[in-house]
Amino acid sequence: MCVKDSEQVSEEMENSSRSDHDTTKLGNSFPLLSISEDKVASDKEQNLISIFVPALRSGEWSDIGGRPYMEDTHICISDLAKKFNHNLRDEEAISFYGVFDGHGGNAAAQFVRDHLPRVIVEDADFPLALEKVVMRSFIETDAEFAKTCSRESSLSSGTTALTAMIFGRSLLVANAGDCRAVLSRLGVAIEMSKDHRPCCTRERSRIESLGGYIDDGYLNGQISVTRALGDWHLEGLKDIGERGGPLSAEPELKLMTLTKEHEFLIIGSDGIWDVFMSQNAVDFVRRRLQEHNDVKLCCKEVVQEAIKRGATDNLTVVIVSFHCEPPPPVVVRRPSVRRSISAEGLQNIKSLLEG
Template sequence: MVLRTMGAFLDKPKTEKHSAHGEGNGLHYGLSSMQGWRVEMEDAHTAVVGLPHGLTDWSFFAVYDGHAGSRVANYCSAHLLEHILSGGAEFGPGPSSVEGVKDGIRSGFLNIDEYMRNFSDLRQGLDRSGSTAVCVLLSPTHLYFINCGDSRAVLSRDGKVGFSTQDHKPCNPREKERIQNAGGSVMIQRVNGSLAVSRALGDYDYKCVDGKGPTEQLVSPEPEVCVLERATEGDEFVVLACDGIWDVMSNEELCEFVRSRLLVCDDLEKVCNSVVDTCLHKGSRDNMSVVLVCFPGAPKISEEAVKKEEELDKFLETRVEELLGNCGETGAPDLVSVLRSIASENIPNLPPGGGLASKRSVIEAVYNRLNPHREEEAVSLTPHRLWF
């Protein structure tokens, strides 16, 4: 299949997903990623349960959102963890080691950034790629949230958002001050009017100001590290995601949506796939990646929730059948018209945070079954024509 482009976008989204799952150290995780409307897939991820160097009861998860290419994101997904672990920190038990671990994380980021700078294609400017990184490092007692850029991590604790990393945007006062001190400017909310993030790995075009250290450049590779003690009873799950997810869902919406899915499905791959599909249908035009890490306190399947979900699906199926059955001589309405008609109704028990967008697949499956010979509707999934 030849994929034509519309500027920076394809004329049809690539909806194939890469998904996986695993468990260990009392955790269960799932992940999913989709290229979507973008011409290239530039996201990457890491999921490791049980770390080397004797840290078998530690785990590490990360999402990397690449830009201007995938080189930096892919290298970090394979090697950032080893740079962190070799950063000179003592990854031992007890609160006395927390600051040491934070120092090791910071050193790992600075070291990998300096290491990649020596790659010939990056050094010569043949590859100008960069990447955000959002990670969670889990010890038996602590959660280390690590952020560099505008991907984001959120912790669900006691049924609500218990913590969120803060995006590194050029307009943030502290970020803007550093950029200006390095001789740069912030225009149209971008570094020098170009780059939308103020911290990232790679992006060496923005890291060549003489007389400034690595953390004083226009774009800094320094991560922000926040440490929380684990709450055995309250901790439910952590979500790591790139901005392709956060562009269309708030922290609260995504946590509510994930929680509602965990009540009806214990397959974390499927839950993550549902997040990605829902964000596509909500209008995200970026690559999309999500990693979901569930603690023992995560919501469990509820018979009542499963029953409500089945009733909702049946209701939506019936509405599609009614809309197509009442079309008369005018012919069957197109899928977008059906979606818009249902979206105008007051439908109870839609998944919180996901809404009708999370049920598009149900509606589309019935529509396709009743219209097996219809022509493909190119307009039904465009980023410029939303239906809700």
């Protein structure tokens, strides 16, 4: 059995794509079946997918870091529909995780944390069209916050937002801003989100097409991210019209089908990624989980390590493990071709070393 916050979820979805077998005829003999290495690899991966059922365990940890105020917040919900009394009949549980990094105050981050999950569940297409639902819900939550700020201007602020939803074997990540989600597959880091910063060429093109500009690394000279919810008080960044303003609340989505090889997901505010590279974070988490297999403790250790490395921002991390067992040791494959150096090459190196 897994620890208390673990939950097994499964999904009756399989995205299988089977290529036709090539056949080759030799004279009058029967056709011979030709199976390529790609086909074997594809079948192996499909088998991993079909038999895997994630056993979810999650942990979280936050620290004010070097800032005078805490503007980060986060959320972990094991069963999104149940949380908001939504009957899914025979549907499997949908788990929801999010990290929200506020700026200019914590009101926007807390508002999005409290409202976005409810907006998702109350969408008419939930849970059948989750990608469309999540996209609409980010925009709708942003609009709701604009109305709240118009009634109470002291709440004016902004927040980046990254959410991860797990249903069956599917992982859906939605990101608006510079929080980041990184997936571990047998110890290899897979970035499930892209940081929305002014230095991004694609973001710059989108901004300029909407009349915005980048000044000294800041969007319209005011903000260091190109996507966020809130910030309605900043002139020239948001537009209620159909095209929207240069600061977009629309998230970028990434969908992944989980297999047995996927080990855990790391979600962190940008304070974490200021001092951790994605692969470095995966390596660190794997080592800690192999030592004690405690997801909550691992989150605390990530934050403590970030502080040791000189992090100055607020720090928040959520880790979701897909297994009850710790990650297995990574087997390093030896190269099939042995490399050697010729006698002439050795003599040349010796001559260089001797001057």
